[in-house]
């Protein structure tokens with residue numbers, strides 16, 4: 415919990431209160447809302463629910479309810495700002511550590527406490543909000559990270575080409591098992607029958623996507639601007655850096671990803687296919703953890719392929735799948751329906767694999783992310799699939 419908080423505060427350290435309160439986009443909350451919401455979620459679960467204590471600010475919690483308050487309205491709410499906000503983060507943390515002194519994580523009687531579930535939930539929640547905050551930070555001109563780590567250089571022998579690898583299919587086990595932390599929507603583990611398929615060995619690169627833009631007249635991804643010389647610059651955080659042709663394309667919508675796949679004579683993988691192809695991928699050898707401030711070049715982690723030989727399955731960019739976000743057979747909402755259940759249906763598309771902007775311990779091959787098909791501010795790219803003959 416301390417590590418998560420240190421990194422959250424590090425992320426906002428370069429920003430003024432004015433920047434924390436500013437609305438940069440109607441689809442993203444001001445950063446001050448996210449910070450208050452992180453503390454309020456901690457207060458709700460660790461202090462009020464587990465510790466049975468009263469909240470510090472009475473009814474304040476309802477302004478931090480993500481379902482009650484759509485992002486476009488969050489700046490009008492009487493949320494905490496400035497020093498009040500900083501004290502709230504600190505005071506809640508003090509109280510949750512006091513409560514932690516007295517809890518029994520071993521009895522297994524309370525499913526929230528068994529194995530420390532609610533503490534894992536809290537950390538994952540903070541980690542996921544810092545990714546959302548990074549979406550907004552991409553829009554802040556002149557943002558300078560406190561810490562930035564260059565990903566490894568690609569192995570020149572690894573190649574960045576569009577070749578595909580075969581996944582045999584058959585009976586495949588998917589989803590998270592009963593042990594350890596996972597979200598309700600990843601459970602239960604179950605089997606599916608998959609026909610053999612081919613999947614791109616690597617995510618679609620900027621080079622390939624630029625061809626699609628030029629030949630099919632598709633829109634350029636978010637944060638691309640023409641460099642006046644036939645190529646592109648990347649403009650996130652107000653920078654103007656030449657676009658690296660060998661990095662995975664990022665900030666494309668599901669509609670754009672789907673159109674690219676069809677233009678390439680392929681299709682998006684289903685999320686089942688994606689997870690089968692990702693088996694064996696290692697989150698410790700992947701561009702994750704929010705410090706690269708962009709994807710690594712394809713081949714940077716060529717020595718860490720999944721069992722089928724695919725690379726960069728985890729990290730760099732979230733990968734759009736063709737699948738709607740639906741419940742697995744036997745799904746049970748835990749600990750609350752608003753985490754996943756209210757989003758099930760044909761409105762959201764599933765993304766897999768995690769991006770550079772995701773914290774490492776959030777990402778695993780069973781992790782399911784979901785978003786609206788028109789969204790491009792998220793750290794999303796793609797890889798294509800095709801039926802095997």
Ligand SMILES: [Fe+2]
Pocket residue numbers: 451455480539543
């Ligand atoms: Fe949240």
